[in-house]
Amino acid sequence: MRITDDDMKSLLRALQQTLSLEIPITEHLGITVEGYDGECLTLTAPLEQNVNHKKTAFGGSLNTLLTLAGWGLLWLLLKEHDIEAEIVIQESIVSYLLPVTRDFSARCRQPGPTVIAAFENTLRKKGKARLELYSEICEAGAVATAFKGRYVALLHQRVHTEQDWGKNSQ
Amino acid sequence: MRITDDDMKSLLRALQQTLSLEIPITEHLGITVEGYDGECLTLTAPLEQNVNHKKTAFGGSLNTLLTLAGWGLLWLLLKEHDIEAEIVIQESIVSYLLPVTRDFSARCRQPGPTVIAAFENTLRKKGKARLELYSEICEAGAVATAFKGRYVALLHQRVHTEQDWGKNSQ
Numbered sequence: 406m407r408i409t410d411d412d413m414k415s416l417l418r419a420l421q422q423t424l425s426l427e428i429p430i431t432e433h434l435g436i437t438v439e440g441y442d443g444e445c446l447t448l449t450a451p452l453e454q455n456v457n458h459k460k461t462a463f464g465g466s467l468n469t470l471l472t473l474a475g476w477g478l479l480w481l482l483l484k485e486h487d488i489e490a491e492i493v494i495q496e497s498i499v500s501y502l503l504p505v506t507r508d509f510s511a512r513c514r515q516p517g518p519t520v521i522a523a524f525e526n527t528l529r530k531k532g533k534a535r536l537e538l539y540s541e542i543c544e545a546g547a548v549a550t551a552f553k554g555r556y557v558a559l560l561h562q563r564v565h566t567e568q569d570w571g572k573n574s575q
Numbered sequence: 576m577r578i579t580d581d582d583m584k585s586l587l588r589a590l591q592q593t594l595s596l597e598i599p600i601t602e603h604l605g606i607t608v609e610g611y612d613g614e615c616l617t618l619t620a621p622l623e624q625n626v627n628h629k630k631t632a633f634g635g636s637l638n639t640l641l642t643l644a645g646w647g648l649l650w651l652l653l654k655e656h657d658i659e660a661e662i663v664i665q666e667s668i669v670s671y672l673l674p675v676t677r678d679f680s681a682r683c684r685q686p687g688p689t690v691i692a693a694f695e696n697t698l699r700k701k702g703k704a705r706l707e708l709y710s711e712i713c714e715a716g717a718v719a720t721a722f723k724g725r726y727v728a729l730l731h732q733r734v735h736t737e738q739d740w741g742k743n744s745q
Contacts, residue, residue, distance in 0.1 A: 427628035430636060433603040458597035464664045465639030466600060472635050494634045498668040 416484055417441055420477055428473075434466055436473065439510060446478040449510045462505035467542055471552035472497060474513035475538040479556050482515065486525055490558040495535065497554040505542060505549045513540040524558075532560040586654055587611055590647055598643075604636055606643065609680060616648040619680045632675035637712055641722035642667060644683035645708040649726050652685065656695055660728040665705065667724040675712060675719045683710040694728075702730040 421438040424431045435454045439447040448470055455466035472494060479492050515521065516538065527534035535557045542550040591608040594601045605624045609617040618640055625636035642664060649662050685691065686708065697704035705727045712720040 423628065428626075428633050428635075430604065430625055430633060434600065455600055456598075458593065459661070459663075463598050463600060464667075465598075465635070465642050468638050468642070468667070469635030472638070491629070493629075494671055496668070496670045497638075498666070500666045501664055 420480060441481060445512050445514045446474055447510050447512050448474045451508045462509055464501055467550045468499050470511040471540040472554060474511035474540040475554040475556060478513040478538060489561045493557050495555045495557050500551045503547060503549040505544055509542050511540050511542050513538055528558055534558055590650060615682050615684045616644055617680050617682050618644045621678045632679055634671055637720045638669050640681040641710040642724060644681035644710040645724040645726060648683040648708060659731045663727050665725045665727050670721045673717060673719040675714055679712050681710050681712050683708055698728055704728055
């Protein structure tokens with residue numbers, strides 16, 4: 406499906422609404438869908454609601470924003486490919502490299518077209534596919550928090566089993 | 576320092592207060608310091624505030640509770656050893672193995688005495704030491720979310736540098 410600029414604006418509004426209505430804690434964290442340039446999704450959050458004992462951004466909030474940046478990117482990818490699927494996160498690793506001292510943004514970039522094509526092919530064929538996505542939070546030109554998440558998409562018509570959550574899913 | 580039961584109750588109240596006052600988002604997540612048996616710290620959170628689009632616990636909230644269980648355990652360890660130090664998380668990996676469908680608890684267990692002795696020795700000698708801690712959230716007898724975090728403690732009198740945050744710290 407070819408997405409126009411207006412479609413994209415409407416998709417981003419839908420993503421914001423999905424986060425706000427279906428994951429209510431994102432409202433308390435002040436998470437905003439900032440933008441998507443067709444390759445990279447940016448989510449932001451204010452320092453004030455997410456501050457820790459050292460007056461820098463709390464690790465749990467940084468990880469949450471990064472997790473949602475990947476989740477949101479995959480949500481957009483599925484919409485762009487006109488696929489109705491559920492997305493869950495299976496595993497993630499996050500490195501807290503530098504303190505974050507101001508309002509912060511997590512950016513998640515699309516993987517290359519070959520990876521996306523293989524993911525889409527597996528998902529349509531097997532009803533289930535996994536995708537590794539990288540997100541990061543930068544401050545003053547340096548990566549402050551780096552994140553890698555493995556997400557699983559499950560076609561809606563598929564009956565879920567507990568194994569969908571397991572580490573060996575693909 | 577030998578900790579009495581009354582000291583421990585007062586420490587747990589202090590930990591709850593630290594979380595509530597200094598990391599305000601923990602109030603929105605409904606995080607409670609449930610107990611500590613001298614080896615294992617348990618934190619809890621209600622499903623209601625932490626629900627996601629599938630009516631199970633949101634991954635960001637699970638990760639946050641697990642991160643804080645490790646942070647809290649190290650906070651208690653330092654108090655027990657009468658050490659004034661700051662704690663930051665450096666890296667973590669989390670596996671979401673099963674959905675969490677009710678109020679949930681994260682448990683973090685102390686490492687063995689040899690690991691703790693080596694950690695304390697490094698911290699007192701170098702002013703900085705790292706510790707890997709494992710936490711988990713169980714449901715119906717099975718591990719639903721597994722977490723490993725690498726934390727760094729920094730003695731208060733030490734001047735912090737950006738390298739304290741880097742991946743090569745110890």
